Structures are given as structure tokens and as C-alpha cells.
Amino acid sequence: MLTNAAAKAAGAQARAYKLFDQGGLHLFIAPTGLKSWRLKYRWKGREKLLTIGRFPEVSLAQARIRAAEAKDALSRGTDPSNASRKSPQADTFEQVARAWYRHGRPGWSAAHAADVIGSLERDVFPAIGGEPVAAITAPQLLAVMRSVERRGSVATAQRIRQRLSEIYGFAIAEGLATIDPAARLGAAMRDAPPAVPHPALLSAEDCRALLTACEGIAASRATVLASRFLALTAVRLEAVRGMHWSEVDFEARIWTVPAARMKLARAKKADPRFDHQVPLCAAALAVLEEAMSTFSPASEALKMNSLIFPGRGNQPIGEGAIRELYQRAGFKGRHVPHGWRASFSTIMNEELGEEWRTVIDLALAHSNKGKVEAAYNRSQLLDRRRVVFDRWGELLAG
Template identity: 55%
Template sequence: MLSNAAVKAARPRSRAYKMFDERGLFLFVAPTGLRAWRMRYRIGGREKLLSLGQWPDLQLVDARTSAEEARGLIAQGVDPSSRANLHVQIRTFESVAREWHAHQRDRWTDRHADDVIGSLESNVFSDIGPLPIGAIGAPAVLQVLRDVEARGSIETARRIRQRISAVFAFAIAEGLVDHDPAAVVGKALRPSPPPRRQPALVSIDEARALLLACDLAGGPPIVRLASRFLALTAVRMGALLGARWDEFEQLDGDAPTWRIPAARMKIARAKKDDASHDHLVPLSPQAVALLKAVRAFEYEYSIVFPIHPAAIGALYKRAGFAGRHVPHGWRASFSTILNEQFPLERGAIDMALAHVPADRSKVERAYNRSEMLDQRRSLFDRWGAMLNT
């Protein structure tokens, strides 16, 4: 590749000569002293020559940009040397990526959609965003991903590769390009690190010991109650922190239940507006008693547990369980302990955690809509009694 110093130092000779840059771009130096940027390319099976401009009016960086724009036209089957084609819009990677993102937007949750476009804006657009999508090759994509890997973000690099590949798949479907350079770079990336399990207590004695230690660890009572309610219901932290009083049904009745709206569940966006996908959590007597204790505080919030997201984790550290258990670990505790004690009730345990058993066929998932509510209520009652300290 050429450098600015080499271009500036080029001197005329008795015969014209060329100084090559990359992918067909070169500097033509004439005996008269003329220095002009030109590019060789092929289109329709014919080799052609494109004049881009003269140096120093057109500097090296600008010549490369013009060449990339020309390659983008060529990738779209447009001859850049024809004046009639100067109006053709160059489709850059960023413009196509944003179009793809808008096309997919309705299928995603707000959080996922923001994560996708944010990862492209932070890691991709500054490097290959302005380039014509048809002019981007595998080496350029690989360099973007290796820059991400160099920061230690191995798994992030792999996710970004998938997203870049999805953009190219969209471009192929739109007739903008004919191949996906991101598809071939996966094996050139560093392997994913082994998954790390979040620490969780998997014996009932340890679970009871943690709850007792939390009661003795001090701090705001509402945090200790939130921790115990999380243990009793085995829901995700997001569900706990977003819990509202109007989501609880029959607290004084025979079938007390927490109805978590589908909009707050970890499910596909298309299901979030459908109340049939609400998640029902049968409440044990211990969970009901705890809610009534919280309500006795008489604070004016619609949110049941107005606490900081990190408050429960901090409580576990004060209780001496740092590195042994995290708030999300209650789901693993619930599943492990109950599956060991009641192995024939695996289906109800999975349903209680809002999990779809992996061994269920797609047909069964579509037509078997049993919620096993009675079995789940029995499980939560037994679980509450087991945790009672």
C-alpha cells in the first residue's frame, strides 16, 4: 500500500509508470509531471479503467474513499465510469444495518433492540459503517472483531459477528450483495470461554442458613423481606423489582397468586402483549405472610419492594455468603433441591420457573397449554415449609 510520503516523493521519468495501492487503485505518474489517481475494475466480464482525480487536489485518503464508493457501485452491478449512473445511491454498511435493525425491531424487546444497535454503534460503524456494503471483505470484518477481542470481550465479538452476518444476509435478500464476508471469519476468532455458573446453594440446610444469616446481618428490613420473598418464589430479579401490588390476587383467599404480566417476562416480544402468556406464581402461606408484613409498612408506593437492584447481593455479602450465592441463584436452588426430592415432578418444577422443558416437542408446546397450577401450588407450599427457619 502507498503512503502519503511515497506519493509526495513520486517524480516524473522518461516513461509513464504506476504506483499501486490496493484492489486496483494506483497513482499514474506521467513524464509531464501529472500525478493522477486511477482504478482498474471488472464489470460485465470486461476490464475497465476509472479516473478518480489528480494529486494533490485528491489526496491519498480521498482517493481511497472514492475507490470504495466505486466498488460499492460495482457490487450493485452499476458501472461507476458512466455519468448516467452518478445519481445511484451508495448503500453503506451503516445505512443497511439500520434498515435491518428497523425491519427486525418489532420482533425484539426494547432492551434487546437497544443492545443490538448499541453494539454496532460502539464497535462497528466507526470502522466499516461508511464503506459501501458491497466493498467490505472478510479481512475488514475480522479486523473489527479482533479489535473487540483485544479488549477481552471474547463473547461480545462473537455476538457482533452474528449481527454483522445478519446484516449481510438482509443485504443479500435485498439484492445489494451476493455474499456474506462475516460468515467465514467465525473460525478465525478466539474460542468462547467456558460458561460460568452463577454461585448458588444447592442444599436446603445451606439455604436456611443464608436466610438466617441475612436476618442477623442488619440493614433495611425491606431488603431482608425482598430477599426472603425472592427465595420463596424463585423468580428473576427483574420480576421481583417490578412487582406491583395490583399483580397479587386472593391474598386473603384460598388460592393466593402472583400474576406477573407477560410484558415483564423474559419471552419473545410478540408474546409480551398477550395476557395468555402472563406467568402465574402460586404463593405459599409463608409468601403471603411476608407480603402482609411488607404492606404493614404503609409506605406510599405501587411497587412492592422499592429497593436498589444491588441491595440483595450486598446483603448476602454482609451475611458472609459472598461468592457462594447470588440473588439469581435461588432459581438454581429451587430447581436442584426440589428435583432431588421430587424427581417425578420435573415438569411442574420447570413450569414453576417459567421454563419450557427441553424434551417437549414443538407440537406439544403449541397444543399442550396445561399450566399444572395445582401441582405448582403444592410445590411452592412444600418449598415454603422447607425454607421456614
């Protein structure tokens, strides 16, 4: 039989383990150090696990009393897991979900983290947040998913289902649940509609027409130049909005985009190994030269830390500034800032052929390497990427 002293002394190990008391009652110790009382029992021929409460909040004596109450419920033909729904000591879904969120948050971007916790607080916690995590059934989760589907948010429902399954994977690893009731919900859910790609121009002639139209609009010169530079480099908008002069090597004709402004896992954003180098064609250099003569401070020290394409108050140009520019140029619904990446990939693959596909993907900061190859093959094909961007610049210049 177990003692309170033994329960208190039990420390975390690399793997979860159990200290048994009697009659199926045991103390579960997770690798994180969390300790909770569990009762193993059988219901209608099936083995089940009842979470009684955490130690030391629930003492050994209290755990024995609750185990006895559970067995009494069994003798009366009642599943004790159903009775546990009313127990304030059981780990609730919301408690576990927030623990999962805290565990994953360091590796997520701010936008993704806000989307994750927002979806749970809006659609899940009000319905099942207070239920014991181990007692929730698949039909309960399906009811939550269908309420999201009924408002037309089918893709959102699919994302939430994935998050529910990840939460239960976390709960199982921590010993707070034994099964994932979200694992097979997809069979009863509506299929998400196919993703709608960003509008993008797919011919060099149309791309030139858009850039020419933008030159004729009364708009901020910084916005017009940022638009042209975005087109010539095919990067993501955030990379251009936050661009500083210190990132440009004019002699080498290279722009180094810091990993912090790349679309990466949060853990990679602080690692300079994941910086992205963009070869600058003649047209891109011409844009920078105009920006330097128009916006750059006279002081060299000030210049290096200043924005290349400043907006109001020396802040980055607005997120919607270039999109609005394209709408005013008559290309609403035909092209958006992110569309330059599709334009570049489509046109250059057609222009150069299949043998250049890998180089074009690297130019977009994409990689088809597997994890093992990526660990050893660190070639960036910079010279070949320069050939691609030089040709791209010629096509946009006409």
C-alpha cells in the first residue's frame, strides 16, 4: 500500500510511471512532475480509467474515499466516469487546453497563437470547457464542430478539430486522458472547401501593365516603389515593409532578409541560419537608388537603421497600401501583393523549364529537401538564383 510520504517523494522521470495503492487506485507521475490519482476499473467488459484528482490537492486518504465511492457507483450499475463530470477536482478541458497552449506558444507566431486561443475561447470553452477532459465523448465534440459548420465556417471547424486532437494528444502524454475522442470526427464532418488562391497575373505583359498603371496614380512614392520592389523580388509583403538599409549589400547585389521577417516557426526566427538572401537585379537596384535619393537620411549612421520604404511617421507603409494601389490601378480582383509570388513562379517556370524548378523554389524561400537532406545539403544555388532574378527583371522591364 502507498503512503503520503511516498507520494510526496515521487519525482519526475524521463517517462511517466505509476505508484500503486490498492484496488486499481494509483498515483500517476508525468514527466513534467504532475501527479494525479487514477482508478482503473472495468465497465461493461471494457477497461476504463477515472481521474480522481491531483496530488497534493487530493490526499491519499481522500483518493481512497473517492475510489470507494466510484466502486459503490459501479455496484449500483453506474459508470463512475459519468459521475465525475460534477467533480471540481477533475482536470477540465479548458485547464488542459490552456496548458497545451502554453506549451506550444513559444514556437508559434503571434498571429497563429491569437488564432488558436481565440478559436478555443469562442467556439469550444463555452460548450465543454468545464467538463472533465477524460470524460468528454466524441459526440460532444462533434456537436461543437457542427455548431461551427452551421454558421458556414467549415474550414474553421476542420482547424479546430485538428487542435482538439492535438490537445488530447497532450492530455494522453500527461496522463490526463487515455483516448482521443477527436481522432475520428472527420468522418462525420463536412469537407472543407478547396482553398482559393490569391489573385495573380500570370503573364509578363499583364505584370508590366500593372506596374505601368501604378506609376500613373497619385499615390505615395514610397508605396509605388515598394510595390515595384516587391514585384522584382517576389518576397512576402512583410519582408519589404520592414526593410532597412543595413540589410542591403550593394557591392554584392544581395538583400539579406532577417529570419525574424520570414514565414518560419517562431523558434527559427531568432536564428540567422534562416536568413533569406535575395539577389538584386538591375531594376531592383534602380528602385533602391531612387528610394535612397528620396527618403534616405543624409547621415550614414541614421540611414543604416532607417526604413527603405517609410510610411507616415517613419513607420512601415500600411499593410493595405499596395493592395489599395492595385485596386485604384484597375486590377481589383485580378492581383494582390502576395500574388507576385505566384506570378514569378508561374512565369519563370514556363520561361526556364522544369530543370530550373528547384532554383525557382529556393528563390521563393521554399525547399523540396527532406529533413535529412536539409541537415547536410546547405547549398543555396545563389548564382543560379541570380540568373533567375535577372531574367525576371528583364521580363518586367519589357
